[in-house]
């Protein structure tokens with residue numbers, strides 16, 4: 001999600017490869033649930049502040065057109081078992097509009113930075129993606145050393161990104177030094193759902209261990225990464241990462257926002273984290 005540029009050119013080749021060489025899940029592994037967010041609170045209750053913080057404002061990244069808030073009207077439980085992230089069109093003349101006249105929507109970007117980190121294991125979420133041209137939802141991770149080394153040296157693992165203009169495509173991507181969206185050289189692939197991702201819930205996951213990350217859509221692996229995938233550049237994923245959930249609007253990756261779109265909603269039923277064969281650590285910072 002950082003400094004992303006379109007991956008359309010790579011898409012055709014990736015899809016062709018995926019159709020010719022379907023990849024199957026690896027042999028039996030043991031998984032043990034060790035951390036979860038089920039989002040079962042009452043409507044308009046914000047997510048647990050011991051776990052979730054916020055990025056706020058316009059961030060000035062990727063030509064995006066949202067303004068991130070920590071309002072319960074942009075991110076809160078829906079009372080039906082989901083964390084609801086809502087992007088809402090900003091009214092001209094409103095207080096938010098006065099803060100950022102180029103921002104078209106309010107939205108939310110939640111993160112576990114400085115609160116909770118993860119190293120290895122299986123990270124998964126069950127999500128119903130937002131509908132509408134111009135939406136850019138994501139469930140992703142950044143290296144916990146981001147503040148020290150910056151991006152892309154921190155590493156970025158996009159467990160899933162989607163975009164309203166191509167509503168059935170699942171994007172899985174990794175960024176690092178020498179392979180990243182700022183250069184158009186990120187390492188990633190895509191897979192197709194049979195219907196728009198906003199039509200229903202799907203499970204988006206990575207399984208991650210020393211020197212590998214595998215990406216899953218509804219438990220089918222569609223992308224694998226090892227150090228050889230990014231060589232001779234440095235593989236930066238054998239370390240702690242933190243989680244991010246956000247709904248961006250507009251920007252280079254998804255394109256112009258439908259001028260008639262007033263509101264869009266991303267439903268996160270749960271996030272679950274597992275040890276794989278005993279490997280996977282939750283790191284608490286506060």
Ligand SMILES: [Ca+2]
Pocket residue numbers: 038039040081082268269270
């Ligand atoms: Ca739930």
